[in-house]
Amino acid sequence: MKSRGELSEAEDWDRGVSQSSPFWSHPVTSAASKLADLRLHPFYRQSIVSTELSLMTGLRSLPVIVSAAALAIPLLPLATPSPVLARSAAQALIAPRSFVAEAVKRSGPAVVTLETQRTVQTGGGIPGLPQGLLMDPFFRRFFGLQGSAAPRSRVERGQGSGVIFDASGLVLTNAHVVENTDQVMVGLPDGRRVSGQVLGQDSLTDLAVVRLDQEGPWPIAPLGDSDQLLVGDWAIAVGNPFGLENTVTLGIISNLNRNVSQLGISGKRLDLIQTDAAINPGNSGGPLLNAAGEVVGINTLVRSGPGAGLGFAIPINRARTIAGQLVSTGRASHPMVGIGLSSVPSPQPGAPAPLGAVVRSLVPAGPAAQAGLQLGDVIVSIGGSRVSGPADVVSAVDRHGVDRPLNLVVDRDGQALQVTMTPVEMSGLQP
Numbered sequence: 001m002k003s004r005g006e007l008s009e010a011e012d013w014d015r016g017v018s019q020s021s022p023f024w025s026h027p028v029t030s031a032a033s034k035l036a037d038l039r040l041h042p043f044y045r046q047s048i049v050s051t052e053l054s055l056m057t058g059l060r061s062l063p064v065i066v067s068a069a070a071l072a073i074p075l076l077p078l079a080t081p082s083p084v085l086a087r088s089a090a091q092a093l094i095a096p097r098s099f100v101a102e103a104v105k106r107s108g109p110a111v112v113t114l115e116t117q118r119t120v121q122t123g124g125g126i127p128g129l130p131q132g133l134l135m136d137p138f139f140r141r142f143f144g145l146q147g148s149a150a151p152r153s154r155v156e157r158g159q160g161s162g163v164i165f166d167a168s169g170l171v172l173t174n175a176h177v178v179e180n181t182d183q184v185m186v187g188l189p190d191g192r193r194v195s196g197q198v199l200g201q202d203s204l205t206d207l208a209v210v211r212l213d214q215e216g217p218w219p220i221a222p223l224g225d226s227d228q229l230l231v232g233d234w235a236i237a238v239g240n241p242f243g244l245e246n247t248v249t250l251g252i253i254s255n256l257n258r259n260v261s262q263l264g265i266s267g268k269r270l271d272l273i274q275t276d277a278a279i280n281p282g283n284s285g286g287p288l289l290n291a292a293g294e295v296v297g298i299n300t301l302v303r304s305g306p307g308a309g310l311g312f313a314i315p316i317n318r319a320r321t322i323a324g325q326l327v328s329t330g331r332a333s334h335p336m337v338g339i340g341l342s343s344v345p346s347p348q349p350g351a352p353a354p355l356g357a358v359v360r361s362l363v364p365a366g367p368a369a370q371a372g373l374q375l376g377d378v379i380v381s382i383g384g385s386r387v388s389g390p391a392d393v394v395s396a397v398d399r400h401g402v403d404r405p406l407n408l409v410v411d412r413d414g415q416a417l418q419v420t421m422t423p424v425e426m427s428g429l430q431p
Contacts, residue, residue, distance in 0.1 A: 363429060
């Protein structure tokens with residue numbers, strides 16, 4: 001009979017085997033591999049099988065005896081699992097299809113190619129001189145002007161991308177893709193080619209809506225919620241760069257609410273999604289998808305040359321609003337208050353700039369001037385939200401809409417003042 005110390009030592013050894021032996025620690029080990037490892041001395045096979053059975057029945061006495069007996073005989077090395085079985089297990093853990101394929105399958109059929117034609121007048125004139133004078137043969141002979149004075153026209157062709165977002169055949173794209181076009185042809189991934197009509201375009205947001213001339217049915221891309229995006233989320237750009245249909249590139253959301261003024265672009269009112277998914281010429285107007293295959297942006301800009309790899313898209317929530325206005329009225333609404341803004345200067349060189357936006361100019365009789373704003377006022381809050389810079393004020397006014405009072409807090413010579421003004425439509429604001 002074993003002493004208590006011997007039994008405790010045997011129990012410890014048995015416990016160690018049950019924790020470290022490949023029979024117990026690898027749940028993916030198959031019964032076949034167990035049998036292959038049991039091709040040992042009959043005593044070991046008997047001992048191990050007995051131990052396994054006793055563990056399943058909850059009995060502790062037999063494993064102790066078997067384990068103690070096994071200590072007296074040198075153990076033979078255990079056989080390693082079969083490489084074929086290990087490879088099969090690894091392959092089973094790898095998905096046969098990526099989430100990108102599923103996302104593109106959902107929205108890809110609605111991504112279209114837009115081929116445009118526009119007539120451009122060229123030649124036949126000298127800047128600064130009236131056309132009638134240039135037509136005078138004596139004037140032309142005196143100055144040695146050769147050729148015809150009549151202007152010539154040529155056809156300019158372009159190409160871009162778009163996405164069908166409505167069952168009635170409405171295509172969302174960039175305004176610069178269809179600007180001043182005489183003809184628009186829309187090509188679908190299934191091979192159909194349909195003419196289209198531009199319902200409306202808005203140069204300030206670079207958005208346009210095209211209606212397909214024929215009846216459907218049409219594939220539709222689901223629209224997501226760009227307000228739910230986070231930096232680091234997956235971003236999938238789909239379009240037709242250089243005429244290569246349904247080209248897919250993958251990246252992440254690099255930044256949100258990137259104002260176009262930071263890119264050196266003027267004359268636009270956009271807060272953009274920044275992505276490192278490749279956006280090439282011809283991708284303009286194509287969709288930016290999330291991992292679920294929903295459209296979260298409309299591709300619009302790309303940086304080329306040094307620092308390439310920066311792409312930008314219009315958030316779909318903004319695009320959805322503008323598209324609805326273009327469909328219903330043919331134009332987009334842009335609220336204005338009639339002020340020019342700049343960042344608050346730093347108190348000393350190298351110091352961070354304070355928060356807020358400084359009023360640098362006022363449109364006479366505009367909403368801001370009528371509300372009592374003065375040059376040099378610093379806007380620190382608008383609509384209840386803190387202002388970090390001029391872009392925050394522009395975005396807040398744009399979201400607020402027209403003909404509704406908007407509350408501001410301004411700092412004037414160190415004193416906080418409450419100001420209320422009512423934005424008006426840009427077309428009704430006379431500079």
